[in-house]
Amino acid sequence: MKTYQELTKKERKEEMERLQALYDAERAKGLHLDMTRGKPDATQLNLSMDMLLQNPYDLIYSRKGTDVRNYGELAGVDEAKELFADLLGLKMENIIMGGQSSLALMYDMMIKAIVLGVYKGSKPWGQQGPLKFLCPAPGYDRHFRITQEFGMEMITIPMTPHGPDMALVKQYAESDPAVKGIWCVPKYSNPQGYTYSPETVEAFAALKPAADDFRIFWDNAYSVHELYDEEVRLADIFELAKKYGTEDNIFYFASTSKITFPGSGLAIMAASERNLDQIRPILATQTIGYDKINQMRHVKYFKTADGIRKHMKSLAGMLRPKFEMVEDTLDRHLSGYDVARWTNPKGGYFISLYVERGCARRVYQLARSVGVALTPAGATYPYGRDPDDSNIRIAPTFPEVAELKTISKILCNCIKIAAAEKYLKNFN
Numbered sequence: 001m002k003t004y005q006e007l008t009k010k011e012r013k014e015e016m017e018r019l020q021a022l023y024d025a026e027r028a029k030g031l032h033l034d035m036t037r038g039k040p041d042a043t044q045l046n047l048s049m050d051m052l053l054q055n056p057y058d059l060i061y062s063r064k065g066t067d068v069r070n071y072g073e074l075a076g077v078d079e080a081k082e083l084f085a086d087l088l089g090l091k092m093e094n095i096i097m098g099g100q101s102s103l104a105l106m107y108d109m110m111i112k113a114i115v116l117g118v119y120k121g122s123k124p125w126g127q128q129g130p131l132k133f134l135c136p137a138p139g140y141d142r143h144f145r146i147t148q149e150f151g152m153e154m155i156t157i158p159m160t161p162h163g164p165d166m167a168l169v170k171q172y173a174e175s176d177p178a179v180k181g182i183w184c185v186p187k188y189s190n191p192q193g194y195t196y197s198p199e200t201v202e203a204f205a206a207l208k209p210a211a212d213d214f215r216i217f218w219d220n221a222y223s224v225h226e227l228y229d230e231e232v233r234l235a236d237i238f239e240l241a242k243k244y245g246t247e248d249n250i251f252y253f254a255s256t257s258k259i260t261f262p263g264s265g266l267a268i269m270a271a272s273e274r275n276l277d278q279i280r281p282i283l284a285t286q287t288i289g290y291d292k293i294n295q296m297r298h299v300k301y302f303k304t305a306d307g308i309r310k311h312m313k314s315l316a317g318m319l320r321p322k323f324e325m326v327e328d329t330l331d332r333h334l335s336g337y338d339v340a341r342w343t344n345p346k347g348g349y350f351i352s353l354y355v356e357r358g359c360a361r362r363v364y365q366l367a368r369s370v371g372v373a374l375t376p377a378g379a380t381y382p383y384g385r386d387p388d389d390s391n392i393r394i395a396p397t398f399p400e401v402a403e404l405k406t407i408s409k410i411l412c413n414c415i416k417i418a419a420a421e422k423y424l425k426n427f428n
């Protein structure tokens with residue numbers, strides 16, 4: 001088989017006509033398919049419904065005897081902290097149970113740092129002149145929206161299969177006090193599904209930032225989200241940081257959004273004692289307490305960290321066929337053409353697809369015109385600008401398997417059309 005680059009001009013024109021005919025046939029169907037956001041489908045959500053069927057009177061008292069229907073226990077009930085500590089390998093005294101969205105917590109910590117400062121910072125970030133933030137990319141679009149909203153200059157750090165390019169991270173963080181932090185999705189990264197290697201995690205722990213108020217926003221959103229039986233292990237950043245005396249550099253986040261209910265789950269933050277001593281009084285001004293009834297609902301339902309792991313295995317059974325359908329279809333229709341490459345994650349929520357340089361926006365438009373909504377090209381980069389115009393985030397969790405087959409086939413056709421157009425143009 002010839003790659004697109006190897007085709008003669010005549011062969012390319014013929015291939016283009018063939019692809020266009022397929023494309024027109026799909027467009028005539030008037031499809032409305034959506035693969036824009038990473039969210040669970042109703043079957044996955046149904047798996048947690050029994051959590052809501054518990055007798056509410058069994059949830060009222062925490063083991064300390066607190067009536068969870070009332071104010072109190074600002075940082076959350078002990079048993080919820082213990083559950084997360086066991087699940088994530090954290091210490092329960094380092095955890096704050098904070099509402100139902102980790103993204104909201106991250107946004108909140110960013111505002112607090114800008115307006116009020118962080119532990120050991122001489123001044124709030126916002127009083128220190130222009131601010132910079134490191135953004136491993138492709139990455140999570142909503143992280144980038146936060147730093148953009150607060151007017152920080154976002155510095156793109158290329159991602160590798162082992163994590164962000166640590167030589168660059170070190171260079172920026174250790175030379176410029178205006179660099180206040182970095183976004184990280186260390187396990188099953190959004191969108192590649194990469195897990196940071198032990199060396200990368202250690203390099204983060206060893207970082208000696210120029211700013212004394214630098215923070216690593218360690219967003220472990222996909223901490224227990226394996227697709228296969230084999231568990232991918234992420235090194236313990238707090239343990240390694242202890243070795244280097246850098247525990248204060250870390251703000252750790254996680255949630256049950258992709259475990260139970262997005263928007264109605266539990267979110268946590270973990271940080272060093274010194275960070276928490278600075279954060280707790282600020283939090284006490286902001287709220288008298290988060291939703292402890294929901295904390296008890298989760299604790300009583302799952303009981304142990306193993307209870308959550310077992311639940312995640314059932315979810316994996318639902319998600320695996322979806323990921324495999326996308327990967328198999330891409331393989332079947334694109335292998336050998338040399339017009340795209342993609343990741344094959346062992347967990348998480350996304351696949352990262354790279355099409356021909358300069359073609360991602362065209363692929364997005366072509367798919368849209370056929371009735372297939374994709375995450376906009378560029379969304380995975382700071383400012384929505386992919387310098388190569390090549391990356392597309394694939395979110396296979398929501399559509400049904402049969403729909404994913406249709407979407408993936410259409411996507412392959414759009415990728416080929418965009419590549420054929422590019423090479424035809426270059427030929428003339």
Ligand code: PLP
Nearest residue numbers: 101102103140185190221255257
């Ligand atoms: N962090 C990452 C990396 C995500 O991919 C997502 C959702 O897609 C979130 C955070 C959102 O988490 P939450 O629902 O807890 O706000």
